[in-house]
Amino acid sequence: MAKSWLQLSRLHGLGPAGILKLLAFFGEPKKALQASRQDWLKAGLNNKQARAIEQDLPDVSADLEWLSETGSHLLTLHDPNYPPLLKGTSSPPPILYVKGDPELLKHPQLAMVGSRNPTRSGADTAQSFARHFAQAGLAITSGMALGIDAASHKGALDVDGLTIAVAGTGLDRVYPARHRALAKEIADKGALVSEFPIGTHPQAENFPRRNRIISGLSLGTLVVEAAQKSGSLISARYANEQGREVFAIPGSIHNPLARGCHQLIKEGAKLVETAEDVLEELAPLLSSVLNSTTVRSAETPENRPVMDKEQRDLLDAIDYEPTAIDIIIQRSGLTAESVSSMLLIMELNNFIASEPGGYYLRLQGDQ
The missing domain is CATH 3.40.50.450 (Rossmann fold)
Known part of the structure; x- marks a missing residue:
């Protein structure tokens, strides 16, 4: 069963659209692969796509070997576990390789x-x-x-x-x-x-x-x-x-x-x-999936570091877009040494972020 799906998916020139045409016409990959050229054309394939199926079927030994590994799975469009949202799109992948759950x-x-x-x-x-x-x-x-x-x-x-x-x-x-x-x-x-x-x-x-x-x-x-x-x-x-x-x-x-x-x-x-x-x-x-409690940040007001007045004044000199350190020093009126020291502490406490070239910006939720 899996082999026919794998062979169909590896045929050059078909793509998801061509495979979906064959599945709609024949129902199953095995029947599609065993059909005649005339039937392939009736299914909606062009001559080039039909010629691809007439040639030797592709080797799928690598796929089958991978499937034998722990945690490796194959979901086909006909599988009841195929994700319904994806299946409802106009061009769902005929097969999905999945590693994990x-x-x-x-x-x-x-x-x-x-x-x-x-x-x-x-x-x-x-x-x-x-x-x-x-x-x-x-x-x-x-x-x-x-x-x-x-x-x-x-x-x-x-x-x-x-x-x-x-x-x-x-x-x-x-x-x-x-x-x-x-x-x-x-x-x-x-x-x-x-x-x-x-x-x-x-x-x-x-x-x-x-x-x-x-x-x-x-x-x-x-x-x-x-x-x-x-x-x-x-x-x-x-x-x-x-x-x-x-x-x-x-x-x-x-x-x-x-x-x-x-x-x-x-x-x-x-x-x-x-x-x-x-x-x-x-x-x-x-409504049946989301946790009922309001989602909160990992850092709550109870455990987040608190800025002193000097740090808050410095924060007011920093924009939500990258701000040059020279501008921060100018706006704050503090010395370069004081600003550098305070910026380091504020960045460690996630109130600001540094950007290349000596720029800093405020992070959301710093109030």
Whole structure:
């Protein structure tokens, strides 16, 4: 049974759309593979696609070997455990390779995406929001890329929450390679997912394609930081086409990584300032899933460090966008030595964040 699905998925030139045509016409992969050229054309394939099936069927030994490993699973479109939200999209992957717990794919999820090169503030925001959402009962779904993706996965893992990573490669490899430890932790505590056969190398065209899975698995997609031509906007577009909620966190008008988010908001995405903004929007869909208690930050007013008057005065000299240390010194009227010492303490207490080039910015929730 699995072998026929694997062979069908590995045929060149079919793609999800071609496979879906065959499944609609023949019902099962095995019947599709054994049919005649005339029937393939009746099913809606073109001549090139029909010729691909006429050739020797692809070798799936690598896939079968991977499936024999502990924690490796294959979900087909006909499997009762196939995630229903994804199945309801216009182009669901015929098969999904899963490393970890396949049951998690049916759990309510929120996609979090953004820049691969975020600001320190953007990465911190993603990680903090992901903690909130995971504590509230949502699984965090992203693409395990550098930057916002990784911060989102880590935020969920910080609080022993659920997280799902959708890969743009075969699950026998990790991309980027530096995320091997993260991938292992996600597989152990959540799930790694891919539609691509075992052995598939990173290819640029595969990453936009996998974005439809990230959004398709999720009730909504939150974009944290994105430039105007960011790949994250592809995920947001897919989410919109799939009838899912699209959320965006605004930023400074001077930050190029906020422009993609601002564009989404102009186009109708919901502006997000706090995690509760997202949870309240999704609440009607999640009344039986979300934890009933109000989600609170890991740092509560009772245990968070308190600033003295001098530190608060210095904080007033720092903007929510990167502020040069020379400007901070000028505004505060303090000596450079005093400012440097206080900034270090305030950064350690998470009231501010440093940026390259001697810039600092206030973090949300510092009041």
